[in-house]
Amino acid sequence: MARQNYIFTSESVSEGHPDKVCDRISDAILDAFLAQEPEARVACETFATTDRVVIGGEVGLSDKAKLDEYLGRVEAIARNCIRDIGYEQEKFHHATCEITNLLHAQSAHIAQGVDGSADKDEGAGDQGIMFGYAVEDTPELMPAPIHYAHAILKRLAEARKSGEEPTLRPDAKSQISLRYEDGKPVEVTSIVLSTQHEREDQTSDDIRAIVEPYIREVLPQGWITEATEWWVNPTGIFVIGGPDGDAGLTGRKIIVDTYGGAAPHGGGAFSGKDPTKVDRSAAYAARYLAKNVVAAGIAKRCSIQLSYAIGVSKPLSIYVDTYNTGEVPEHEIEAAIPKVMDLSPTGIRKHLSLNRPIFERTAAYGHFGRAPDEDGGFSWERRDLADAIRAEI
Structure with missing residues (x-):
C-alpha cells in the first residue's frame, strides 16, 4: 500500500537559469529548422558561460544545399532568446556575448537507422527508456x-x-x-x-x-x-x-522538466532534439497515455514505461504501474495501449502532430501539465484518448 x-x-x-537559457536556445534552433522543413533532423546542444555561448551538434535536411543558409541564422536565434529572457548584464548581454556555432551535418550512419523507406518503417533515433506519469494532485493531473x-x-x-x-x-x-x-x-x-x-x-x-x-x-x-x-x-x-554566475548546459534539468522526482525518468533529456528522437517524443507519448488513463478514471495515479532500440520502429516493452489505485490489473492497460495508439516513432509524431515548430515554449516551466495550444503545442496534454482506452479494457 x-x-x-x-x-x-x-x-x-526559471527561464533565466543558465541551464534553461541553453535549453531555450537549443529548442529555438530546433523550431527554426522544423519551420523550414518538418522532417528536419536536429540534435542541438548549447553551452553558456561568462560572455560566451557555444552551440554544437548535428542537423540534417533533405535539401543539403540549404544547410549552410539555415546554419547562418543560428547566431541571431540565440541572441533573440537571450534578449527575450532579459539578459543585459555587463558580462552576459544579448548584443555583445560571443556566440560560436559548431553545428554540422548529421551522421549518415545514424540517419540510415532512423530514416524510413518503402519497405521499412522509420526506426527509433536511439535506444532508451522513457516514462510518463499522471496523478490526481492537480486539475492538470500533475504532481x-x-x-x-x-x-x-x-x-x-x-x-x-x-x-x-x-x-x-x-x-x-x-x-x-x-x-x-x-x-x-x-x-x-x-x-x-x-x-x-x-x-x-x-x-x-x-x-x-x-x-x-x-x-x-x-x-x-x-x-x-x-x-x-x-x-x-x-x-x-x-x-x-545567469551564465555569468554559473555555466549552463542543455539537458541538465531533466527532473525539473518532468515530474519533480515524483516519478521515474529515463536516461535522456528533451531539449534540442527533433521528434524522431524517442527520448523526447516517446516521453511525450508516455505522458499522454498516463494522463488519459487517469482522465478515464481507470486509476488515480499511473506511470508508464516505454523502451526502444535504435533503428527499430516498435517499442520493445510497455510497462504500467498504477500504484494500487487502478480499477483493473495493469496488464490489461498494457494490452490496451498499443491498440489505441501507434507507438512507432512515425506513429507518435503523426498522432501528436510533432513535426512543427512547437518546442521552444517547452524549454522553461516544464514540458508537462501545460494547456494544449491551438497551434498544436503541448498536444500530449490532450485528454482525447480516455474513452478509447476505457473501451479497450
Whole structure:
C-alpha cells in the first residue's frame, strides 16, 4: 500500500537559469529548422558561460544545399532568446556575448537507422527508456510540488517582464515542500525562493516583500499556514546571475522538466532534439497515455514505461504501474495501449502532430501539465484518448 501521509519536495528553475537559457536556445534552433522543413533532423546542444555561448551538434535536411543558409541564422536565434529572457548584464548581454556555432551535418550512419523507406518503417533515433506519469494532485493531473514550483517562477517572470517588479532579474530557483494527508496535498511546509535582483543593498527581507504576494497568489488558499517556513534568498545577495554566475548546459534539468522526482525518468533529456528522437517524443507519448488513463478514471495515479532500440520502429516493452489505485490489473492497460495508439516513432509524431515548430515554449516551466495550444503545442496534454482506452479494457 502506498504511503498516504508524508512530505514531498520538488524544485523548479526559471527561464533565466543558465541551464534553461541553453535549453531555450537549443529548442529555438530546433523550431527554426522544423519551420523550414518538418522532417528536419536536429540534435542541438548549447553551452553558456561568462560572455560566451557555444552551440554544437548535428542537423540534417533533405535539401543539403540549404544547410549552410539555415546554419547562418543560428547566431541571431540565440541572441533573440537571450534578449527575450532579459539578459543585459555587463558580462552576459544579448548584443555583445560571443556566440560560436559548431553545428554540422548529421551522421549518415545514424540517419540510415532512423530514416524510413518503402519497405521499412522509420526506426527509433536511439535506444532508451522513457516514462510518463499522471496523478490526481492537480486539475492538470500533475504532481502538486513541481506544478506549483513552476507556477511561482512563471508568475514572477511575468511580473519582471511587465515592469511590475523592475528590480527582479532573470535567474531564479524555487522549491516547494508539500505535506500530504490521506494521499492528498494539504499544506506547504516550506518555501524556498532564490531570485537574482538588481542592487546589492537589497536584503533577503526586501526580496521576500517583493515575491511573497505573488507566491500567495499562485498557491491554493489555505496551503500556506503560520507553520510554513520561508527561505527567500537565504544566502543573501544574488546580483550576479545567469551564465555569468554559473555555466549552463542543455539537458541538465531533466527532473525539473518532468515530474519533480515524483516519478521515474529515463536516461535522456528533451531539449534540442527533433521528434524522431524517442527520448523526447516517446516521453511525450508516455505522458499522454498516463494522463488519459487517469482522465478515464481507470486509476488515480499511473506511470508508464516505454523502451526502444535504435533503428527499430516498435517499442520493445510497455510497462504500467498504477500504484494500487487502478480499477483493473495493469496488464490489461498494457494490452490496451498499443491498440489505441501507434507507438512507432512515425506513429507518435503523426498522432501528436510533432513535426512543427512547437518546442521552444517547452524549454522553461516544464514540458508537462501545460494547456494544449491551438497551434498544436503541448498536444500530449490532450485528454482525447480516455474513452478509447476505457473501451479497450
